Amino acid sequence: MSEHTLNIDTLIREAIDLLQALIRVPSFSGEENESSRIIDQYLQKYDIQTHKKGNNVWARNAYFHSGLPTLLLNSHLDTVRPNKGWTRDPFEPMVEDGTLYGLGSNDAGGPLVSLIATFLFYYDNEDLPYNLVLAATAEEETSGPNGISSILPDLPPLDLAIVGEPSGMTITVAERGHIVLEVTARGRSGHAARDEGINAINKALEDIRWFQTYEFPRESDLLGAVKMSITMIQGGIQANVIPDTCTFVVDIRVPDVYTNEEILEVIREHVVGEVREVSRSLKSSRLPDDHPLIHAARGTGLEFTASPTSSDQGLLDVASIKIGPGESERSHTADEFIRLSEIDRGIREFIRLLEHLDTLL
Numbered sequence: 001m002s003e004h005t006l007n008i009d010t011l012i013r014e015a016i017d018l019l020q021a022l023i024r025v026p027s028f029s030g031e032e033n034e035s036s037r038i039i040d041q042y043l044q045k046y047d048i049q050t051h052k053k054g055n056n057v058w059a060r061n062a063y064f065h066s067g068l069p070t071l072l073l074n075s076h077l078d079t080v081r082p083n084k085g086w087t088r089d090p091f092e093p094m095v096e097d098g099t100l101y102g103l104g105s106n107d108a109g110g111p112l113v114s115l116i117a118t119f120l121f122y123y124d125n126e127d128l129p130y131n132l133v134l135a136a137t138a139e140e141e142t143s144g145p146n147g148i149s150s151i152l153p154d155l156p157p158l159d160l161a162i163v164g165e166p167s168g169m170t171i172t173v174a175e176r177g178h179i180v181l182e183v184t185a186r187g188r189s190g191h192a193a194r195d196e197g198i199n200a201i202n203k204a205l206e207d208i209r210w211f212q213t214y215e216f217p218r219e220s221d222l223l224g225a226v227k228m229s230i231t232m233i234q235g236g237i238q239a240n241v242i243p244d245t246c247t248f249v250v251d252i253r254v255p256d257v258y259t260n261e262e263i264l265e266v267i268r269e270h271v272v273g274e275v276r277e278v279s280r281s282l283k284s285s286r287l288p289d290d291h292p293l294i295h296a297a298r299g300t301g302l303e304f305t306a307s308p309t310s311s312d313q314g315l316l317d318v319a320s321i322k323i324g325p326g327e328s329e330r331s332h333t334a335d336e337f338i339r340l341s342e343i344d345r346g347i348r349e350f351i352r353l354l355e356h357l358d359t360l361l
Contacts (some may be wrong), residue, residue, distance in 0.1 A: 006349065011117040012344050016100070017344070018042055019113045020093035022077075023102035029142040030055075039077070039116070039136045040314055046120065053154060054146045055138040060156070061119070063126050070131040070156050071357070074148060075112035075164030075324065076312060079104035085334030099337050103247055110338040111164030111324025112136060114346035119342065121351050122167040129358055131156065140312050142176075144281055147310045160293055162350075163313040164339075166171035166326030169233035169349050170303045173294065173321060177254035178286035179263060179311040182247060184208055185235075185273040189244040197242035201235045204246035208233075209273045214270065216258065222306040223255035226263060249278070253308060253346035256286035282314030292357060293321050300349060313346045 006014070018038070027035040028225050032055035038256075039057045050059045056075065082090040082103050090103035102109075119134040133155055151243055152158075154217035185204035190197020208230055216226040235246030254263055260280045269277055287294060297304070302323075313322050324344030326338045 005119055008121065008348060011121060012278035012347050015117045015338060015343055015347060018116065019033040019100065019105065019109045020102070020198075021290050022109050022113075023105060024091055024102075025073050026091060027077050027079050027104060028081055028284075029078040029139045029144055030146065031328045032138045033074070035077045037172060038137065038139070042116070043134075046123070048123065051154070053151050056135065056147070056151045058133060058135040058151065058155065059119070059120060060134075061128065061132040062124050063090050063128070064131045064156075066156075068129065068131050069134055069159035070159035071354075072133050072135060072155070072158050072316075072318070072320075073115040073164070074135045074137060074161060075115050076147070076314065077112070077142050078138055079107070080141050080148075080332050083332070083334055088335055090336075098340050100340060101335060103336055104337050105338045106326040107167050107328075108165055108324065108326075110139070110168060110346065111151055112328040114343055114350055115162070115164045116326055117347045118350040118354060130159075132157070137312065143281060147252040147315075149276045149281070149315050152314035152315075158316070158318045160291075161313075161318055161320035162353075163294075163316070163322045164324040164329050165313075165321055165322050166331060167305070167307075167323050168327050169323060169325055169342075169346055170305045171297045171321050171323045172307040172313075173274050173304050174220070174256055174286040174306040175284060175313050175322060176223055176308055176310060177226075177258075177260050178282040179250075179252040179254060179260055179280045179313055180278040181250045181252065181267070182276045182278050183250060183271060183273040183277070184245060187242070187244050187246075190242040192240045192242055195243070200243045200246040204233070204235065204248055204273060207273050208248060210270055216263070216266070218257040220257045223284070223308070226255060227253040227259060227308075253310075254284045256284045258284070260284075275299045282310045285313055285316075285320060286322060287319055291318060291319055296353055297321070300352045302349065302353070
């Protein structure tokens with residue numbers, strides 16, 4: 001171990017300071033340049049060679065060996081915009097009674113700084129049976145093109161990954177995929193007082209009923225059935241004109257028993273309207289019960305769950321788990337917060353998890 005190795009208490013203290021620095025700078029999706037600079041400078045303080053592409057920052061452990069498997073530690077820099085319910089300054093980190101308030105504190109600042117601390121703990125370890133790559137990435141909240149998917153070709157070949165998201169340090173071993181579609185029904189305009197025209201809204205309703213009632217035959221024992229929800233609709237230009245177009249948006253959550261391509265094929269067979277793919281890049285995932293990450297997690301006593309929501313985990317083609325301090329239900333809420341004790345526990349549990357992984361790879 002080199003002189004840069006830090007003890008856990010120091011790592012926890014620095015992680016909280018780093019999170020407060022990140023809260024102070026707006027880091028909306030696509031605007032993470034200042035937060036990425038903070039992460040870059042923090043790592044360079046320990047003479048760690050960093051790499052940057054866009055607003056993404058990554059680094060490798062000191063003793064990186066091409067013959068060893070590589071574990072990715074990843075979480076995102078970006079946040080959503082604060083909603084109108086905030087009663088505090090979202091960019092002023094305030095600690096009250098052991099609770100840190102601020103935009104991005106929970107999603108995903110807490111998981112991010114905890115993984116950075118874990119990377120630092122193992123950075124100079126000459127005897128790791130695996131390599132480490134730390135990646136703080138952009139545009140997760142919008143599934144944007146300049147996030148983790150943009151740097152995957154630049155990273156070393158990956159074998160497994162830990163994705164940092166608030167989960168109460170419960171390990172997510174399965175995650176739904178996500179598809180967003182825009183469906184447009186076309187008719188012919190006419191005067192509403194006369195028996196003329198073809199009402200595009202009525203045609204759209206036929207497709208909407210299909211989305212509401214169709215049941216895909218396969219269900220996942222962890223993630224359940226395919227879930228399709230109509231989330232937006234727009235049609236018509238004024239009260240006395242039969243509308244010639246009607247467009248609606250469908251949010252689809254895909255369990256691990258289907259690929260996104262299979263879902264789309266069925267939809268195109270049944271839907272009459274024009275189907276446009278808004279997004280389908282997030283795939284479902286599920287970690288096999290006998291995977292080393294599962295065995296390592298069992299060794300720590302951490303609990304397991306499945307997630308109905310999506311994350312950058314869906315962009316990875318390697319075995320992965322999603323886990324982190326904080327709670328998912330706090331994400332995107334007014335007066336977002338994370339407890340300092342959660343960051344403390346998160347760092348210690350991440351370190352233990354990687355320690356158990358030592359014996360399995």
